[in-house]
Structure formats: C-alpha cells, structure tokens
Amino acid sequence: MSEKSAVRVRFCPSPTGSPHVGLARTALFNWAFARHHGGTFVFRIEDTDAARDSQESYETLLEVMDWLGFSWDEGPEIGGPHAPYRQSERFDVYADVARRLLEAGRAYRCYCSQEELDERNERARKEARTPGYDGHCRELRAEQVAAYEAEGRRPVVRLRMPDRAIAFDDLVRGEITFQPEHVPDYVLVRGNGHPLYTLVNPVDDALMEITHVLRGEDLLSSTPRQIALYEALGEIGIGDGTPPRFGHLPYVMGQGNKKLSKRDPESNLLGYRDRGFLPEGLLNYLALLGWAIAEDRDIFSMDEMVAAFDIARVNPNPARFDLKKAEAINATHLRALSVDELAERMVPYLQRAGILGEDVTEEQRRLLGAAAPLVQERMGTLGEAVEMVGFLLVDDRAFTRDPADTAKLLATDDGRAVVQAAHDALAALSTWDTASIEEALRTALIDGLGLKPRNAFGPVRVAVTGRRVSPPLFESLELLGRESSLARLEDAGRA
Incomplete structure (x- = not known):
C-alpha cells in the first residue's frame, strides 16, 4: 500500500463553547493533508467531559464543519468502520483497555491523595529536584494496598512510563527529545473510573489506525506520554505499538502577541459566518497562519491548497491573526x-x-x-x-435612513433644496434609465444650483438609499424605479 492511500488523520474537537479560528486552522491542515495524500479524514468528537460538553456545542461543531466545507470520510452522521465516533459512546472500550493495561503490568493503581502529591512536589522544589509524580505507588505491597482500601481511598490508574528518554521526529519541528525525569507516570483513569484524554485519544488513534496526528503546539508536552502508551497498547494487542507521526502546529497569536483564546472576539468562528465571510475566503486566510502556497502569493482556492500542501513547509513559529488581512482576502474571494x-x-x-x-x-x-x-x-x-x-x-413604508447621515445631509435647508430640485428634475423625465437620470440630475444640481458633484449627489443618495455609502447613484435610481424614487425624494424634502 502506498503512503498516499495509507494516510489517516483525525480531527477531534471537544463540544464546549463556540468553535474558534484555531480549531478551524487545525481542521484545515488535517483535511488538506488527507486530501493531498488521497487519505482518510476522520472526524471524532472528544466529549468525555460531561460537566463542560453540551449537545448544543456538538450540533454547532457539525454546522461549522459543514459551512466550511470539510467533508469527512468517517465520523458523526455518516459512521464508518470504527464507529462510534463520539468518545462518550466508547466508555466500555476505555474501561477494557485500562483493565488489560493493569493486568499486563503496564499500568498500576495509585492511592496518593492530592495533598500528599502537593507535599512531595513542594519538597522536590525545595531540594532543587524536578517536581512530578515520584512513583510512590509503583510497587505497593499487598498489605499497603489493603490499608489504603480500608481508608476508603479511590485509586487512579497511572501508566508505567519507561525509564529512558523518548524522542520523535516532529513533522513541523524536527527531532524532539524528552528526558524521563520530565515525563513521570501519569494518570489514565480518575478515581471515579472516568477515563482521561491521556487514555482515550491514543486508544482511539490506535483502534482507528491513525497514521498522522496534526495538532496544536500546546499539546506537544503530552506527546512522549502518548508514545509510551502506544507502545503499551501494542503489547496488549491494540495496534502494533508504533505511534503515528506527530506534527505540532504553531500557536495563533492575537493582540499584544498573546495566544488567541476563545474569549477573544476575533477568535469566534460563528462571528465570521454571521458577518458574511465566505468559507473559502476565511480558509484561505487561516491557511496562511503557518503555511504559504508560495512566497509571493496569498490568494488561492482550496483545490490549489490541497494540491500544494506540504506539512514540512509549515512554519513552527507563532502566527499572528490579522483581522484586516483576513477581511482583505475575503473581499478578494467575494469579487471573484x-x-x-x-x-x-x-x-x-x-x-x-x-x-x-x-x-x-x-x-x-x-x-x-x-x-x-x-x-x-x-x-x-x-x-x-x-x-x-x-x-x-424594502417597501417604501418600511424604508429607513441612517440618522447620522440624515442629520448631516438632509435635515438642513440646503439639503432639502437639493432633494426638491432633484425630485422636480426626475419627475419631468419621460424615460427612466441611468443615462437620462444622470443627465437630469447633473443639469438640475450642478448646472442649475452650481453645486459640486459631492454636494449635489450626497443628499440625493441619502434620500433614496438611506446612506452616504451605496451602489452608484444613477443606476440605483433606475433599479429602484420612478415611483419609489420620487416618493423617497418627496419624503426627504420634509426631513
């Protein structure tokens, strides 16, 4: 099987709050990578946090994915060979995996309380040692376990991390190495039996045969943990123990060179849809947050992006979100x-x-x-x-004008005189077309009243369109029609 046909990527957002632009950028790079290699784009929902996840957010995610045009090959609504694709429907799978890891000795139960953990971490800091879990429960004797159980302690499940450095070749950042003291044994399952992200995502990646994981830089520190878990999963018959290739995408920065957060207004994806951004325009801009199709080119279609996309060309440095540039790129797509x-x-x-x-x-x-x-x-x-x-x-009876423009251009003696002259000139026309309208207005307002074009046509524009900024005036009057045009001019003369 060729690499192109073997590529399988996943996009796995959590249904919490409103989708943000960083989420869309991650989805875009995964989607483009899969399409470039003729691979599979898996859409998976990470909804294991019942306190924060909501059905409304889930439905919004589907709506946004559809609006952006991200067709997925496996996932919610369409299913696939590895269904279900909502993690909340896979708890039996995770419980079984945790049990098998414990039986194989690759995980163990930890009875340490949070207070005990905090105390030992504080001691480590005072002694200039690296804080983190110290393996206290790795080799508990049976009587120690019995004593903890008698106290009513509810153990978490921790992965037994290997006592060696873990290195991997990041598709964006190159070779990265983590020393064992910086990656202590970590929790897979809470004391209440609830599986954590640290367990469920690698398990699903292994079961769903994911080959490449493209995700945000903020998840880089979890990668060595997950690599160790992939190896452990292989030992219990889940996958072959080989981790996927990782690529950690650069941060998207907002104002003041701070990481763009969900709370920043410019991060809200729904806001762009509601403002009327074209999906292709917004995606074109988001693609530029870490990648470029060419050094001298900013505008391209999604088909062109798919054809050219190379994950090795993603810049690892943070990318700054520039709203004005996003608007300019969207306007270019709109004009096309x-x-x-x-x-x-x-x-x-x-x-x-x-x-x-x-x-x-x-x-x-x-x-x-x-x-x-x-x-x-x-x-x-x-x-x-x-x-x-x-x-x-709109019907003339429902037509309204901008109050500020009205006050400035119409609610004056000069403004009323202009619209009255315009009304009289247009009322005398026998032919209602752009050329006739222009000739009549220029004759009446520029030649007759001696006005400059800006002063002549501004009040007329506000009178018939409601605003100082509008389509070309003469064409607008033709489209609006004689009856409405004259009625609005007559009404404006009384402003």
Missing part, C-alpha cells in the same frame, strides 16, 4: 464570484435581516442580480448586502 453566485449568497443575510421573506420572488431575484455587479467591488462581506442593496427590496 460570478454575479449570479454573489446574488444567491446574499439572500440568507437579507432574509435574516427581515428584508427578504422565506420565499424570494422573481422580481426580488431580478433586482438582486442587477444590483450585484454594482456592489461587488464595494463589499467586503456578504453581510454588507443588508446596507448595500436592502434599500432596493
């Missing part, structure tokens, strides 16, 4: 859409704002299609369609 596709993608945002109903009429679609090329170069996100083209689609 066809007019018809842009019009169609604007619909959900106009519906959410109450401008369009559930059933969009043919006339509304015609207006959207005609307006799309007028606003495409002016928009950065789909959400801006509400302000850019909403004025064309």
